[in-house]
Amino acid sequence: MSALYNVACINQRIMGKFNTEDYIAQLSIDCVIFGYKNKELKVLISKLSYGDNLWSLPGGYILQTEGIDQAASRILKERTGLDNIYLEQFRAFGGPDRIIGSEFRDLVRTGLRNFDSNRFDDEAIDWITSRFVCIGYYALVDLNKVELRIGEFEEFLKWVSIAELPNMTHDHNKIVAAAHKALRQNLDEKLIGFNLLPEEFTMREVKELYEAVYDKEFPMNNFQKKILGLNVLERLGKKFTGAQNRAPYLYRFKK
Amino acid sequence: MSALYNVACINQRIMGKFNTEDYIAQLSIDCVIFGYKNKELKVLISKLSYGDNLWSLPGGYILQTEGIDQAASRILKERTGLDNIYLEQFRAFGGPDRIIGSEFRDLVRTGLRNFDSNRFDDEAIDWITSRFVCIGYYALVDLNKVELRIGEFEEFLKWVSIAELPNMTHDHNKIVAAAHKALRQNLDEKLIGFNLLPEEFTMREVKELYEAVYDKEFPMNNFQKKILGLNVLERLGKKFTGAQNRAPYLYRFKK
DNA sequence: TCAAAAGTGTTGCTAGTACACCCATGT
DNA sequence: ACATGGGTGTACTAGCAACACTTTTGA
Numbered sequence: 001m002s003a004l005y006n007v008a009c010i011n012q013r014i015m016g017k018f019n020t021e022d023y024i025a026q027l028s029i030d031c032v033i034f035g036y037k038n039k040e041l042k043v044l045i046s047k048l049s050y051g052d053n054l055w056s057l058p059g060g061y062i063l064q065t066e067g068i069d070q071a072a073s074r075i076l077k078e079r080t081g082l083d084n085i086y087l088e089q090f091r092a093f094g095g096p097d098r099i100i101g102s103e104f105r106d107l108v109r110t111g112l113r114n115f116d117s118n119r120f121d122d123e124a125i126d127w128i129t130s131r132f133v134c135i136g137y138y139a140l141v142d143l144n145k146v147e148l149r150i151g152e153f154e155e156f157l158k159w160v161s162i163a164e165l166p167n168m169t170h171d172h173n174k175i176v177a178a179a180h181k182a183l184r185q186n187l188d189e190k191l192i193g194f195n196l197l198p199e200e201f202t203m204r205e206v207k208e209l210y211e212a213v214y215d216k217e218f219p220m221n222n223f224q225k226k227i228l229g230l231n232v233l234e235r236l237g238k239k240f241t242g243a244q245n246r247a248p249y250l251y252r253f254k255k
Numbered sequence: 256m257s258a259l260y261n262v263a264c265i266n267q268r269i270m271g272k273f274n275t276e277d278y279i280a281q282l283s284i285d286c287v288i289f290g291y292k293n294k295e296l297k298v299l300i301s302k303l304s305y306g307d308n309l310w311s312l313p314g315g316y317i318l319q320t321e322g323i324d325q326a327a328s329r330i331l332k333e334r335t336g337l338d339n340i341y342l343e344q345f346r347a348f349g350g351p352d353r354i355i356g357s358e359f360r361d362l363v364r365t366g367l368r369n370f371d372s373n374r375f376d377d378e379a380i381d382w383i384t385s386r387f388v389c390i391g392y393y394a395l396v397d398l399n400k401v402e403l404r405i406g407e408f409e410e411f412l413k414w415v416s417i418a419e420l421p422n423m424t425h426d427h428n429k430i431v432a433a434a435h436k437a438l439r440q441n442l443d444e445k446l447i448g449f450n451l452l453p454e455e456f457t458m459r460e461v462k463e464l465y466e467a468v469y470d471k472e473f474p475m476n477n478f479q480k481k482i483l484g485l486n487v488l489e490r491l492g493k494k495f496t497g498a499q500n501r502a503p504y505l506y507r508f509k510k
Numbered sequence: 511t512c513a514a515a516a517g518t519g520t521t522g523c524t525a526g527t528a529c530a531c532c533c534a535t536g537t
Numbered sequence: 538a539c540a541t542g543g544g545t546g547t548a549c550t551a552g553c554a555a556c557a558c559t560t561t562t563g564a
Contacts, residue, residue: 024281027388064386068349092347092390094323131319133282133390135347204543222527224544229525238534245542246534459516477554479517484552493561500515501561 023061025127028134029072030059030093030172032179033080035143035159036196041212042143042159043176044079045168049155055168057175058157059134072137079157081147086140086195090182093175094133138179140195163215187213191232194253202239202248203227273382278316280382283389284327285314285348285427287434288335290398290414291451296467297398297414298431299334300423304410310423312430313412314389327392334412336402341395341450345437348430349388393434395450418470442468446487449508457494457503458482 033044048054060075062068069089076085109125148157160166162180165173187193193209194201207223227233232254238247288299303309315330317323324344331340364380403412415421417435420428442448448464449456462478482488487509493502 020280024386024388025275026279027282062349062388065354067351067353068347068388070351089347092323092344094317094390096322096325099320099322131279133279133317133323135349135388202543219528220542221529221544221546226526240535242536243542244536244540246544248543457516474554475515476517476519476556481553495562497563498515499513499563501517503516 019123019127021064023063026130026132028059028061028132029068029075030057030134030136030175031072031076031079032057032136032138032176033076034138034140034179034183034196035146036209036212037143037159039208039212040161040163041180041209043162043165044146044148044157045160045165046151046157047155048169053166055166055172056170057168057172058151068135072135072139076139079149079151080141081149082141082145086192087137088139088182088186089135089137091178092133092135093171093178095171097171098133099131100129134175136175136179138183140183140192142196142198144198184213191230200236200250200252202250204248206251273316273379275382276319278318281385281387283314283316283387284323284330285312285389285391285430286327286331286334287312287391287393287431288331289393289395289434289438289451290401291464291467292398292414294463294467295416295418296435296464298417298420299401299403299412300415300420301406301412302410303424308421310421310427311425312423312427313406323390327390327394331394334404334406335396336404337396337400341447342392343394343437343441344390344392346433347388347390348426348433350426352426353388354386355384389430391430391434393438395438395447397451397453399453439468446485455491455505455507457505459503461506 035042035044044058045055046058048056058075058079060071060078062071063074066074069087072087072089073083073085076087077083109129143159150157162176165176167173168176187210193206193213196209197205203224204220206227207218207220210223211217233251234254236250236252239250240247290297290299299313300310301313303311313330313334315326315333317326318329321329324342327342327344328338328340331342332338364384398414405412417431420431422428423431442465448461448468451464452460458479459475461482462473462475465478466472488506489509491505491507494505495502
């Protein structure tokens with residue numbers, strides 16, 4: 001791992017001034033934002049500007065004046081423009097692998113100073129390079145409704161299939177894996193999957209969503225019986241696609 | 256809530272010096288330590304020295320040099336003397352209700368200075384009275400093996416039935432409720448219940464443990480079939496108690 | 511011999527799976 | 538009419554709950 005790795009990963013979080021008057025130090029929030037498209041479960045990741053192959057989860061810090069759930073909502077709104085996103089805390093990460101050794105920290109300091117010596121005064125550098133614990137949240141969004149907003153130090157944001165994630169900074173790959181596990185555990189029980197779909201959808205689309213999440217096939221007939229048995233969907237009209245087969249029903253999640 | 260409430264709650268955490276060189280600021284760990292005795296699920300809580308009716312969960316801070324799981328283990332060992340305790344992180348708590356208002360904080364400051372002006376210099380007071388996020392862990396222990404060790408500012412530690420918990424400082428009652436919920440979700444799936452029992456036990460004891468956790472009765476015959484079907488217990492000898500009935504088998508958890 | 515409780519066996523229900531079949535749609 | 542996939546119904550199976558029964562123990 002090169003020094004640049006951490007420099008860029010940390011820069012990405014810069015939204016304003018770093019100081020402990022405004023934000024809690026050494027504690028961050030990382031968001032695993034799930035979307036669904038083309039029969040694939042996708043995660044929103046950000047390409048960082050400083051380095052060829054630097055990827056990271058969207059994240060941020062906690063204001064002294066806000067709760068942690070509130071902070072996660074704010075961070076999500078900043079990136080996606082969406083309010084009222086389905087959001088769940090799943091775990092805090094603070095393993096010893098997150099503690100940066102002193103030699104390595106010096107490398108990062110140097111990197112930051114070289115990058116922008118005006119912006120990064122000693123105080124900011126101390127703040128940024130300290131050891132961080134992060135609280136992981138996962139979010140479920142209708143990918144079509146999202147209007148991505150790039151952070152100051154991001155080159156772009158990108159939806160990537162969960163099967164094709166690049167190596168990410170720090171332990172972010174582990175965080176995604178934990179989020180995916182939590183999603184699998186909750187999808188059935190809490191009926192949250194519909195947050196990933198548009199307002200109206202066919203039963204086949206629900207099935208394919210489940211198959212994407214669990215990476216496993218479900219027989220259509222039994223799946224339909226199971227979902228309808230939950231009694232949470234209302235049937236709307238039919239969806240005529242022009243295909244030479246029976247038109248499937250459209251459904252909507254009961255509120 | 257009186258000012259004393261927070262003063263005492265915070266004092267309880269004092270183990271050494273407070274400073275950000277040694278510990279992460281504004282982040283604590285609270286432990287819900289479960290035990291089982293007399294057919295009741297119990298939680299270890301501490302009676303604080305400064306006030307008539309002040310109760311709190313055992314907790315502590317995170318050293319800069321240790322991971323959070325490691326910190327939780329250390330805190331547990333400090334209180335119970337036990338290594339290798341079954342331990343699981345279940346949630347972080349950082350709601351806006353944990354943010355202390357400035358007027359109230361002044362009351363706490365005054366309380367701390369009056370209590371021990373030598374120990375609590377301005378820096379320590381700032382550190383202590385800042386807003387805290389806490390990470391909740393629950394632990395399962397064999398209550399008979401625990402050797403309780405009182406912290407500096409605790410009057411005593413006490414095992415209390417989960418049904419008879421007193422009002423505790425901050426949101427500690429909520430934290431216990433969340434831990435209890437997590438325990439219920441994991442007890443069956445992860446087969447962790449045996450951590451609450453001694454080495455050898457009868458099937459009836461396992462059943463009564465489950466009944467205590469779920470606050471619900473289980474028929475003995477079906478329960479026995481279910482547990483034996485898991486194939487995780489080995490049958491030892493019989494337990495002769497002198498009662499005029501058939502002697503039950505003793506079991507041990509397979510390792 | 512009897513009461514108390516341990517342990518086992520049997521039956522019936524329910525939820526999930528596999529399979530088969532009919533229905534609508536556009537060419 | 539027919540190919541294509543949507544939708545529904547039926548039989549089978551495994552897991553769970555309710556009930557009945559036998560066994561062991563010490564008075």
